[in-house]
Amino acid sequence: xxxxxxxxxxxxxxxxxxxxxxxxxxxxxxxxxxxxxxxxxxxxxxxxxxxxxxxxxxxxxxxxxxxxxxxxxxxxxxxxxxxxxxxxxxxxxxxxxxxxxxxxxxxxxxxxxxxxxxxxxxxxxxxxxxxxxxxxxxxxxxxxxxxxxxxxxxxxxxxxxxxxxxxxxxxxxxxxxxxxxxxxxxxxxxxxxxxxxxxxxxxxxxxxxxxxxxxxxxxxxxxxxxxxxxxxxxxxxxxxxxxxxxxxxxxxxxxxxxxxxxxxxxxxxxxxxxxxxxxxxxxxxxxxxxxxxxxxxxxxxxxxxxxxxxxxxx
Amino acid sequence: xxxxxxxxxxxxxxxxxxxxxxxxxxxxxxxxxxxxxxxxxxxxxxxxxxxxxxxxxxxxxxxxxxxxxxxxxxxxxxxxxxxxxxxxxxxxxxxxxxxxxxxxxxxxxxxxxxxxxxxxxxxxxxxxxxxxxxxxxxxxxxxxxxxxxxxxxxxxxxxxxxxxxxxxxxxxxxxxxxxxxxxxxxxxxxxxxxxxxxxxxxxxxxxxxxxxxxxxxxxxxxxxxxxxxxxxxxxxxxxxxxxxxxxxxxxxxxxxxxxxxxxxxxxxxxxxxxxxxxxxxxxxxxxxxxxxxxxxxxxxxxxxx
Numbered sequence: 242x243x244x245x246x247x248x249x250x251x252x253x254x255x256x257x258x259x260x261x262x263x264x265x266x267x268x269x270x271x272x273x274x275x276x277x278x279x280x281x282x283x284x285x286x287x288x289x290x291x292x293x294x295x296x297x298x299x300x301x302x303x304x305x306x307x308x309x310x311x312x313x314x315x316x317x318x319x320x321x322x323x324x325x326x327x328x329x330x331x332x333x334x335x336x337x338x339x340x341x342x343x344x345x346x347x348x349x350x351x352x353x354x355x356x357x358x359x360x361x362x363x364x365x366x367x368x369x370x371x372x373x374x375x376x377x378x379x380x381x382x383x384x385x386x387x388x389x390x391x392x393x394x395x396x397x398x399x400x401x402x403x404x405x406x407x408x409x410x411x412x413x414x415x416x417x418x419x420x421x422x423x424x425x426x427x428x429x430x431x432x433x434x435x436x437x438x439x440x441x442x443x444x445x446x447x448x449x450x451x452x453x454x455x456x457x458x459x460x461x462x463x464x465x466x467x468x469x470x471x472x473x474x475x476x477x478x479x480x481x482x483x484x485x486x487x488x489x490x491x492x493x494x495x496x497x498x499x500x501x502x503x504x505x506x507x508x509x510x511x512x513x514x515x516x517x518x519x520x521x522x523x524x525x526x527x528x529x530x531x532x533x534x535x536x537x538x539x540x541x542x543x544x545x546x547x548x549x550x551x552x553x554x555x
Numbered sequence: 556x557x558x559x560x561x562x563x564x565x566x567x568x569x570x571x572x573x574x575x576x577x578x579x580x581x582x583x584x585x586x587x588x589x590x591x592x593x594x595x596x597x598x599x600x601x602x603x604x605x606x607x608x609x610x611x612x613x614x615x616x617x618x619x620x621x622x623x624x625x626x627x628x629x630x631x632x633x634x635x636x637x638x639x640x641x642x643x644x645x646x647x648x649x650x651x652x653x654x655x656x657x658x659x660x661x662x663x664x665x666x667x668x669x670x671x672x673x674x675x676x677x678x679x680x681x682x683x684x685x686x687x688x689x690x691x692x693x694x695x696x697x698x699x700x701x702x703x704x705x706x707x708x709x710x711x712x713x714x715x716x717x718x719x720x721x722x723x724x725x726x727x728x729x730x731x732x733x734x735x736x737x738x739x740x741x742x743x744x745x746x747x748x749x750x751x752x753x754x755x756x757x758x759x760x761x762x763x764x765x766x767x768x769x770x771x772x773x774x775x776x777x778x779x780x781x782x783x784x785x786x787x788x789x790x791x792x793x794x795x796x797x798x799x800x801x802x803x804x805x806x807x808x809x810x811x812x813x814x815x816x817x818x819x820x821x822x823x824x825x826x827x828x829x830x831x832x833x834x835x836x837x838x839x840x841x842x843x844x845x846x847x848x849x850x851x852x853x854x855x856x857x858x859x860x
Contacts, residue, residue, distance in 0.1 A: 356804060356807075357813075357829060363831070366831070385771070386771055386809070387775055389831070390831040390832040392832050418772075418775050420768045420769070420771055457764060457808065457809060458768070461761050461765035462761070464760075464761060465757075465761060497805065497807075497808035498804055499803070506804065509805065509808075
């Protein structure tokens with residue numbers, strides 16, 4: 242938040258007299274202002290000779306702060322936003338699209354959970370190729386395990402669009418390697434800034450963000466003596482959901498499984514993570530087979546427990 | 556990827572860094588005219604620099620940057636495979652190899668120097684024969700490598716506890732920066748020190764997943780292969796025993812590719828269990844006095860699953 246000094250140029254009322262009054266109360270920035278008890282501040286202002294101007298200054302700072310929060314939306318505006326901005330992106334698999342009644346929805350955080358080698362990365366690569374071709378959108382792929390394979394993407398692109406190799410499509414899939422959670426935050430913030438300032442550019446609009454896999458980044462810091470791991474995990478989840486909503490993109494993350502009670506597998510990242518994604522899908526692969534099953538663990542508008550099957554071709 | 560690793564002239568690199576373009580991502584968003592203005596160079600030169608940058612970022616480093624985990628029962632030949640890889644990475648480029656050095660991290664003490672020497676000598680003999688076969692018309696071709704050179708190019712680290720292992724993985728980044736020609740890191744075996752006496756299982760998961768991320772980063776940044784050798788263990792599921800990777804599902808998730816070595820009757824086989832771009836397949840192999848070689852049995856072809 243800005244120090245009060247920097248607001249003087251725009252708002253003449255916040256002059257040096259006002260600033261020294263605030264400084265005498267320990268307020269140097271707008272953030273300090275928020276933390277201070279305003280009735281006490283007003284009482285102090287009363288005792289000053291220039292009390293009227295000071296009280297005007299206080300009101301001015303409060304109105305600047307007011308403008309920082311998102312505007313209130315009513316239900317109708319939310320519906321319009323959902324209909325016009327939050328499109329449904331087909332995954333490229335008819336079975337999965339039918340299961341999810343259309344596909345992945347922009348504005349939502351979807352989690353893919355599955356045991357090792359169940360098809361999570363393959364599904365992510367296929368979705369990336371499909372979004373780039375069918376929806377003509379840009380895909381940002383954050384790879385934590387060096388498993389992004391341009392060769393595989395090319396294979397899927399050829400499969401989807403016939404045999405025409407399209408360099409434009411390939412250049413719309415951007416892959417970035419991250420190996421710790423802090424660099425992921427960096428990348429996401431940079432992305433937020435660059436996408437917000439870019440605006441719409443026709444068919445180069447970013448439509449999907451894939452993080453494969455977010456559990457590899459969170460597992461090394463979760464647990465232990467302090468709560469920082471938990472805090473980082475929840476902040477990461479909230480940041481992803483915020484990006485999904487504000488930039489109108491679909492966010493897809495993958496998670497692995499760990500041993501649970503009775504020898505069954507359960508999703509990693511624990512109880513707190515469960516409530517963060519909007520949609521949770523469970524993936525499994527039949528033994529020695531190419532057929533995978535996907536079922537809904539959690540969805541805001543669909544019943545859980547439905548299963549669909551699909552095949553990832555070679 | 557950093558700008559200092561691009562194949563540009565030193566002056567161009569200097570100009571880029573002093574203008575603030577230190578990473579490829581900053582270059583990727585710059586246009587040729589911006590670059591020309593910032594660096595005070597001609598448009599043509601700026602375009603050339605951008606081409607070099609985009610070519611390096613698009614080049615498929617996938618081959619060199621995977622972390623591979625080989626799991627197998629004792630006696631299947633994991634260490635033999637490790638030794639063979641440490642030798643093979645040194646095959647010079649004119650014989651079809653990478654001409655690089657190897658780092659061998661031994662946690663169990665199973666590396667046998669005499670065996671490595673044997674494998675190295677066999678490799679040199681094979682290379683001379685191969686080049687003689689190809690260049691029949693030219694004079695005798697010297698491979699230019701001796702078995703003691705091959706041994707010299709293997710950086711061997713012996714690790715006796717998990718703390719040493721963690722310290723070594725942290726040190727790898729600095730070590731490889733100073734020894735840029737390392738092309739493979741072999742860890743045999745990655746989980747040995749974590750299986751016994753590690754009381755706090757949650758801590759173990761955290762440490763191992765952190766180690767996996769560091770190895771991934773090393774693999775990606777230096778474009779080399781990281782090969783982890785692991786043991787299998789038996790799991791009880793519904794009253795029956797099943798073979799699974801040591802250290803469980805969390806660890807299985809941490810690698811890019813997984814190759815399982817197993818016995819098929821009397822024959823040793825390798826099976827691709829997890830890979831982002833290769834299909835599941837198995838191939839037989841045998842351990843001979845000359846190292847790992849193709850199996851001489853009837854099943855000569857790779858079996859697709």
